[in-house]
Amino acid sequence: MSDPISDEGLYDFAPETPARRPPTKIQVKPLPVVTPDAPAVLGYRNASADKSNPVDPDQIKNVNLPLGLLAGGVFVELLSAVIWTHHLGSAIAELGLDLTVGTGVMLGAMMIAAKLRGIDLGKLGVAAYKLAAISVAPVAAMEFINPIARFIPFGGLIGFVVEFILFFALLGALFDLDESDTWYCVCVMFITRVGLYFALSAIFPG
Numbered sequence: 477m478s479d480p481i482s483d484e485g486l487y488d489f490a491p492e493t494p495a496r497r498p499p500t501k502i503q504v505k506p507l508p509v510v511t512p513d514a515p516a517v518l519g520y521r522n523a524s525a526d527k528s529n530p531v532d533p534d535q536i537k538n539v540n541l542p543l544g545l546l547a548g549g550v551f552v553e554l555l556s557a558v559i560w561t562h563h564l565g566s567a568i569a570e571l572g573l574d575l576t577v578g579t580g581v582m583l584g585a586m587m588i589a590a591k592l593r594g595i596d597l598g599k600l601g602v603a604a605y606k607l608a609a610i611s612v613a614p615v616a617a618m619e620f621i622n623p624i625a626r627f628i629p630f631g632g633l634i635g636f637v638v639e640f641i642l643f644f645a646l647l648g649a650l651f652d653l654d655e656s657d658t659w660y661c662v663c664v665m666f667i668t669r670v671g672l673y674f675a676l677s678a679i680f681p682g
Contacts, residue, residue: 537650538602542609545646549612556619571612579608585668586651589661597651606650614642 550571557567583604590597597603618639625631648658 537652538598538606542606542650545609545613546605549609549616552616552619553612556616574611574615575608578611579604581668581672582607582611582665585665586661588668589664592664593657593660595651595653595657595661603651610643610646610650613646614639617642 553571554564554567557564561567583600586597586603586607589595618635621635621638625635628634644658644662647653647661648655651661653661
């Protein structure tokens with residue numbers, strides 16, 4: 477038999493078992509559910525990246541460039557008339573006739589060419605506005621060349637070639653025409669002018 481006294485001593489010096497702490501609960505947040513209809517969340521974007529380009533090609537082609545050509549052409553022709561001819565009244569009358577009748581003839585020819593060729597001229601008023609600028613600008617450019625061309629052999633021919641090149645380039649640029657369409661429109665304009673000349677000559681002989 478074991479000694480009860482010694483057994484009690486053993487029990488008195490036995491270390492007490494430490495109390496266990498309850499396990500810590502870890503909270504896990506659920507992940508967001510992505511559905512096909514849910515909008516995508518984009519990151520931060522700089523506000524300057526959303527700014528649209530302030531330069532509008534249609535605005536330049538339909539308004540700004542024709543306005544500059546028309547205003548500059550009228551100014552140069554009137555200035556040239558004051559300097560070289562000193563007949564401002566006749567110069568204004570000739571310029572007005574070119575802007576009205578000349579532009580009307582060109583517009584009629586362009587409408588014929590557009591119908592036959594399938595060209596989109598846009599709005600009729602804008603087309604007439606562009607043609608008025610085209611009718612004035614090359615002639616005004618020639619006013620700068622004429623004083624020099626007088627002292628150059630075949631200066632008149634050179635000036636005519638320069639004027640035609642400017643007319644051809646402006647017609648193609650302002651109406652978005654390729655080379656073949658531009659040539660087609662120029663030929664129709666030429667035929668229309670020649671036909672109108674002979675018609676007027678027959679109506680008003682002499």
